[in-house]
Amino acid sequence: MALFPLSRKKKTEAEPAEGGSAAVLAGRLGAKRPAKTHDRAAKKEGKRWSFGRKGKKAKAEAAATDDLDMAFMADPEPGTADSGEITGLSAGKRPKAPRGKPSPPMIAAMVLVLTLAGTAGWLAIQAPETMRRLDAVRSLGRGVPVLLPDGTPRFADTAQVMPEEEVPLDPVDMPVTLNPSRNDQLLERLRVGRVPRVAPDGTAAWQYYARPFPQEDKRPRIAIVVTGLGQSETATHAAIDRLPGAVSFAFTPSSENLQAKVDEARAKGHEVLLSVPMQPLGYPANDPGPNTLLSNLSDEENARRLEATLAAFTGYVGVTSKTDTGTDFLTQRDSLRGVLLQVQRRGLIFLDLWQVSGSKAAAVSKELSLPRAFSDLQIDRIPSGIGIDAQLAQLERLAQANGVAVGFAEVSNPVSLDRLAIWSAGLRDRGIVLAPVTAVVNRQADR
Numbered sequence: 001m002a003l004f005p006l007s008r009k010k011k012t013e014a015e016p017a018e019g020g021s022a023a024v025l026a027g028r029l030g031a032k033r034p035a036k037t038h039d040r041a042a043k044k045e046g047k048r049w050s051f052g053r054k055g056k057k058a059k060a061e062a063a064a065t066d067d068l069d070m071a072f073m074a075d076p077e078p079g080t081a082d083s084g085e086i087t088g089l090s091a092g093k094r095p096k097a098p099r100g101k102p103s104p105p106m107i108a109a110m111v112l113v114l115t116l117a118g119t120a121g122w123l124a125i126q127a128p129e130t131m132r133r134l135d136a137v138r139s140l141g142r143g144v145p146v147l148l149p150d151g152t153p154r155f156a157d158t159a160q161v162m163p164e165e166e167v168p169l170d171p172v173d174m175p176v177t178l179n180p181s182r183n184d185q186l187l188e189r190l191r192v193g194r195v196p197r198v199a200p201d202g203t204a205a206w207q208y209y210a211r212p213f214p215q216e217d218k219r220p221r222i223a224i225v226v227t228g229l230g231q232s233e234t235a236t237h238a239a240i241d242r243l244p245g246a247v248s249f250a251f252t253p254s255s256e257n258l259q260a261k262v263d264e265a266r267a268k269g270h271e272v273l274l275s276v277p278m279q280p281l282g283y284p285a286n287d288p289g290p291n292t293l294l295s296n297l298s299d300e301e302n303a304r305r306l307e308a309t310l311a312a313f314t315g316y317v318g319v320t321s322k323t324d325t326g327t328d329f330l331t332q333r334d335s336l337r338g339v340l341l342q343v344q345r346r347g348l349i350f351l352d353l354w355q356v357s358g359s360k361a362a363a364v365s366k367e368l369s370l371p372r373a374f375s376d377l378q379i380d381r382i383p384s385g386i387g388i389d390a391q392l393a394q395l396e397r398l399a400q401a402n403g404v405a406v407g408f409a410e411v412s413n414p415v416s417l418d419r420l421a422i423w424s425a426g427l428r429d430r431g432i433v434l435a436p437v438t439a440v441v442n443r444q445a446d447r
Contacts, residue, residue: 176212176245176269181262181315183208186347193311196346204347206317206371210438211245211271220399221435221443222427223248223373224420225351225408227275227322229265230255235411237264242421245269248437250320250351250408253277253312254289262313271436272316273351276309278329288322293329299338306342317438318349318371330359337364344370349441351375353408362447371441379409380416388419399432404443 102110186205188197196205226243227250229236239249240261249265250273251258262272277288279295291305310319321330330336330352340361343350349371352361365372376398379391391407399405409416424434 178266179208192308195307195310198347206349209315209317211436213439219433221404221433221440222399223406223435223437223440226411227408228411230258236261239411240265240268242417244424246434246436250275253309259313262315266315274316274319275322276319278321281328295329295332295335302339303342320351327356330361333360336360340364340370344368366446373406373440374444375406375408377407379407380413383413392423404440
């Protein structure tokens with residue numbers, strides 16, 4: 001028998017059996033060598049000596065012993081099962097391991113993913129039906145009581161749901177319809193045309209043509225007057241269309257087709273004033289035109305000129321001076337008193353645009369018990385967005401301090417209309433109400 005490890009030598013039938021080794025005897029009798037037990041014992045022995053130099057030495061000795069044992073092993077008979085098994089082991093080949101099955105955690109994860117995917121798909125399909133049912137439930141309203149057959153509440157201790165209080169409309173948002181621009185009871189027919197008068201029942205023109213406003217409103221009030229309407233048809237229509245109805249308009253008397261424009265403005269809820277030409281500084285070089293009130297004329301002549309101007313149209317609540325005139329006439333007390341007396345007799349208000357610090361309008365109006373209002377500032381004195389916004393902020397501060405404030409702007413400046421429209425939209429949120437000019441009459445301190 002050969003003594004070389006892992007070598008094989010064919011034996012002839014005549015070769016005698018050489019014994020003395022249990023492994024050789026087992027191979028001759030066809031018994032299998034307990035290779036796994038031997039391997040396990042070797043591994044166990046190797047683990048026992050796996051530390052340090054002694055462990056390495058023990059491993060080397062164990063490997064030599066295994067090689068020696070393999071050298072003395074007899075080859076099995078060719079063609080037997082043992083021959084193929086040992087041949088496979090000696091060649092270093094191992095049988096292929098069967099393909100493993102999925103582990104339980106992996107199966108659980110797959111089931112979870114499939115479940116979530118199915119749920120999401122079902123929700124997507126049922127979403128329209130779910131929304132329809134939610135809308136149906138919401139349409140039933142909140143706080144529906146559950147009643148017994150006798151009509152008593154099913155749950156006596158359930159708190160009753162109070163209906164939500166309706167927020168009242170702000171005066172600036174109130175849909176209003178003003179009285180017609182012409183009321184014969186409030187008109188006197190003269191040679192120059194129809195002019196206002198107090199009705200036989202005592203109704204004044206400024207009260208009849210005024211825009212309704214709740215006088216019990218305790219919020220600070222701001223009145224805005226836009227002047228110069230009627231001179232430019234484009235600017236006039238822009239102001240009527242863009243500004244809220246609580247903004248008041250002052251029309252100049254020299255415009256064409258003026259009554260139609262006034263009626264259009266009043267149809268949108270705007271109060272209307274009449275701008276009266278008065279003697280300016282630098283007269284006669286600066287001449288406002290016909291029917292201008294002059295300080296060197298008699299009261300009768302100024303009254304006649306005033307009546308001619310008052311007949312320009314109907315439906316206005318009061319008069320004011322043109323913004324580019326009047327700075328001199330308002331300082332002449334005697335002449336001004338005769339004109340304001342006619343204004344008071346005809347049931348109108350007077351708005352002083354306060355173009356000059358020496359104006360006597362406040363004092364004379366108080367003497368005559370004339371309904372009056374005074375402008376605090378010109379909004380577009382600086383005709384830019386920043387300048388207008390600054391003036392509007394100042395107007396709000398005056399209203400908070402005094403309860404009332406009045407400002408005016410020129411219709412010829414389109415930036416004024418833009419800033420006023422934006423500003424008025426957020427005024428309610430700041431606790432201030434936009435009011436027509438008649439809502440601030442006699443509410444300002446004397447000047």
